[in-house]
Amino acid sequence: MRRTDSVDRPLGAAARGVEMTRVGGRWRVTRPWPVQLRPYVHSYAGYWEAAASSYRVRLVPTGRAVVLISLGAPFVQVRRPGESHPNGQVTGSLVVGLEDGPRVCAHPGGQEAIRIELTPLGAYRLFAVPMSELTNRVVGLCDVLGPEAGVLAEQLAATGDWAARFDLLDLALSARIVRGPEPAPEVRHAWRLLRRAGGAMPVGRLAAEVGWSQGHLVRRFTEQVGLTPKTSARVLRFHRAAGLLAREGVDLSGVSAACGFYDQAHLNREFRALADTTPGEMATARVSEGAIAL
Template sequence: MRMVRVGDRWRVSRAWPVALRPYVHSYAGYWEEAATPFRVRIVPTGRAVVLISLGEPFAQVHRLSEHGPAVRVVGSLIAGLEDGPRIADHPGGQEAIRLELTPLGAYRLFALPMRELTNTVVELTDVLGPRAGELVERMSHARDWAERFDLLDAALLARLGEGPAPAPEVAHAWQLLERSGGTIPVARIAQEIGWSHGYLVRKFTQQIGLTPKMSGRVLRFHRAIGLMARGAVDLSALTATCGFYDQAHLNREFRALAAITPGQIVAGRLTEGAVAL
């Protein structure tokens, strides 16, 4: 068990079971000592998120491109893959467990077409049913974080064991995109897996949630902000490393996918796909 302070919050984590590693990208609990309201900009990461709320939930969550009322979330939530930014407001007093799932892990866990969750935030029980609510209740009354993680591991292993297996061709297509950092052409992916371009797009979007082209854009962007978070701020070198045509292309993608500039990413505090505002 590892515990560290991240800003105003504490983060607790441990290694998850080997059987979960193909499906879970990250896994941690959080809690605040003081109830301080905060707002974050959530940017695309190429992953789905499950947030199990054991304290105060987010007050509202909305996409910057939406002009209607914000989505109010009253408890634990699921967020599908995104192709744009989302703003989340929290009243403070957060205590939660946050999981980042690989797209195919999410497809297996949620057992529904991933395109139904694209750019969407829904209550946990809307997808996983009332048993998920019972699990959250048990976790909230657990003795400590180790017991909470034990309960979660058991539930994930059981659910993933029953979930649909993704098409091997879609899994291979995602691996090609991820390993290339989103730079491999879609035509080359279709040729390698032996599908037509149109069939690849349909099956990939059903099981991943984004098209192959958009997935590549998100992966390039996510690689760039990851390097920036680790101190790589030479934009010329970053442009070449991450496969952007030029710095203007890099700037356009940052605005399109996150409504933020590279400089604002550097100046902000990026933590697991969220920038403090």
């Protein structure tokens, strides 16, 4: 068991810009990542559980890919609702591509891990594979990043100091991203436009903005982002609505109008399809990094 200091914090967590916050029964450990990673990494954080406690969460689409490096007990279940085949039992360190539906994760307790959220085009550079191959999939970390990723995970687990862990991680991410494939400028621009619009931009207008035919945009965008432009727009619109619902005093009709839904019924249908929940349930749920506690 990892030694802790007098306030039950993981040792080394207060060094070199590392910050800790208590989230339920876990510590969330963070540090600003280097400038060269900022266009590609949305967030990264370490997690350490002071007292082992099992939990289940539902992950909802965020428009980002995830890398989870397990340093302790792994998840016992990572699956889509209703999914029963062995692919639903991928555990250990893993990669999650962009998703257009919810996923349930169960952990037995005693978690120690590093979770990295990547922008779609950052994931494209890091993974160096068509993102469409990872859409709605959970894959072992080494199956995507190769055996060196397993070596990195072992080094991170053997290092008790969180600042030193982040140093190792920053070096590994920077080295791999810099030699990864460069996204097409048109795809980069299309994603930027779609994200800034919160998904409220028709595919035809996107194609006109980047100077491609609609069919060519769909093919290249799907290859490098992982979702089609239309599905990406749905996910981004949902994500924006979920963020608005987390604020106090908002009403569903106002959220529907602000996010470009036809009406409240359309909002309800999209929340059910993408997150297996309702806007009202989402507004009252405890949501953290795209996860709803179950």
